[in-house]
Amino acid sequence: MPFNYRKKQTTRKRSNLDLSVIKNALGDIDQGKSIRGVALEYGIDRNTLRNYLRDRSKLTKISEQGSQFKTSMIFTIEEEKALVEYLIACSKMNYGLTRQATMQLAYEYATMNSKKVPDCWTSNNCAGKDWFRGFMTRNPELSLRTPEATSLSRSTSFNRKTLLISSRTSKKLEKNTNLKHITSLTVMKQGVRLYKSVPK
Template identity: 35%
Template sequence: MVRTYNKKTKRGEWSKISMKTAIDKVLSKDMGYRKDASEYGVPQTTLERYVNKMKEGGEVTIGVPLGPKQPIFTTKEEDEMMAYLKHMGERLFGLTTLDLRRLAYQLAVRNSKAHNFNTDKQMAGVDWLKGFLRRHPDLSIQKPEATSAARAM
């Protein structure tokens, strides 16, 4: 389902820069909420919520991700995984997709990451694999072929 999902609403598609500019305009009393929201293309209620948080003195992080799905690994961790896959390929020990899925599960368990991987099979799902390959298009996961020792030398 995740691989083929298409977003059906425009919710959360405003830019962080326009929201920050709109907040600054409202706080400096240059514009009101309604005019400011329509001019910068941000939702009025969201603008009001951010302005109220700023007035209370709280720390505001603009652009909180929508939905319950959070990435399991950081970009640094995924880059390390990609470097490991390339290194193993250079050593003529290519990994299959099942190996990669098992590796992802083991990394998530060892690093105490919150994950929704299959604990019975002890491997990541196909959706995670497809997303990982989409985020790293320079990877080419293929079935590894047997290599003779003479060629490896």
């Protein structure tokens, strides 16, 4: 399956059906109106109306799941939002997760909530690549970038107060010496590495 599947222009879009509209349409058909006339009146496809006429138990599925429910979804929208919020919170605490760690977290989250997962998830103890690709496209606020390896002390101390102090000291250095080409930014960049290497 291609990564970005494009539907053909000739195919119809699925309509998000309302339960009350379908019940009203079925009531009109029961009163003796034609299926085609009711379909035109309510703007519902006549084959859809025929399906609901044959099997009225499908109406309970609409009330429970909605007409656009995807059966292959592992997490609900709320659970996926909670996972996104957790990943963003980890990133703000300078503990951004890699792709593999995110896939393992998704598998653990699914097993804790006793979700039905594919067999490849259980054999690998992590979510699949296809799920991760779909997860990233559904949540564009997340981005997977190779983080710059920064220590916690360096990232937390990078604030307005320390920048003012460093700019004052660099100005004092400029006055005392003839090194006018050195700016506070180049002084800040010349640091000692106090961190581990970034995982690949």
